[in-house]
Amino acid sequence: MTEYWVSQGNKWCDFCKIFISNNPSSIRNHELGQRHKENVAQRLTTMRKESAAKEKEKKEAARALEQIEAKAKRSYQKDVASFEARDSNAQALDGEEDWDYDSSSRYYYNQSNGLYYDPKSGFYYSDAIGRWVTREEAYSKVQASSKPKSIDPSLKRPFPTSGAATVVDTRSAAKSKNETAPGPVVSASLNPMRSVKSSQSSLAVKRKRQDEKKPKTISKEEEAALKAREAAKKRVEKREKPLLGLYNGSR
Numbered sequence: 001m002t003e004y005w006v007s008q009g010n011k012w013c014d015f016c017k018i019f020i021s022n023n024p025s026s027i028r029n030h031e032l033g034q035r036h037k038e039n040v041a042q043r044l045t046t047m048r049k050e051s052a053a054k055e056k057e058k059k060e061a062a063r064a065l066e067q068i069e070a071k072a073k074r075s076y077q078k079d080v081a082s083f084e085a086r087d088s089n090a091q092a093l094d095g096e097e098d099w100d101y102d103s104s105s106r107y108y109y110n111q112s113n114g115l116y117y118d119p120k121s122g123f124y125y126s127d128a129i130g131r132w133v134t135r136e137e138a139y140s141k142v143q144a145s146s147k148p149k150s151i152d153p154s155l156k157r158p159f160p161t162s163g164a165a166t167v168v169d170t171r172s173a174a175k176s177k178n179e180t181a182p183g184p185v186v187s188a189s190l191n192p193m194r195s196v197k198s199s200q201s202s203l204a205v206k207r208k209r210q211d212e213k214k215p216k217t218i219s220k221e222e223e224a225a226l227k228a229r230e231a232a233k234k235r236v237e238k239r240e241k242p243l244l245g246l247y248n249g250s251r
Helices: 024-031 032-097 135-146 161-178 202-213 221-246 245-251
Strands: 010-013 018-021 101-102 105-109 115-119
Touching: 018 024
Parallel strands: none
Antiparallel strands: 010 018, 101 105, 105 115
């Protein structure tokens, strides 16, 4: 019988990410190697960490849900208690004759003390208080405002009107005499930083003229410079006279 050659192929190691020969000896040698053992231990450590993190997330989610449910339960109980208190207050108000229900504003109004009652919130309001308050605070404010206040007899004395009458008379007399409003007339400049120019006095003008009449003392260097300037001016005129022809024509 004839035997045929069959290719064994390669095997992929998922821990080491390599291909090895697909025979028992090669597989056993690879699995007993140090590299394969380290990769397997690293994979197991990673799997343990991932499972611990997932378990921690599950516990935190369960704890958060428990806290949310507890808060919702407390809020629900509080709402139920407040609704029951409002219903009882509304029923008590309906039984009393002083409270009138306004369908437009949906508030109860008490004409005797001027209080408004909101059955939805359970608070009371009055113009004297100026804000919504509880029942105890509202009735305490109403009782305090209803008590008569003792007035100091010194405050009952009328104020003196003689001084005020004299002030009014003087103002009316001033308005009748002068049509313009009384008040000080400002003659100075409105801007104190602005310099106001004025005409010079006669004494200043006289001093200026005397200074102009006084002969000026000239030094020797200035006198020499003036003489040189005059000489240069004469030379220029002498040189330009025949060229222009103006002086010969005028003679």
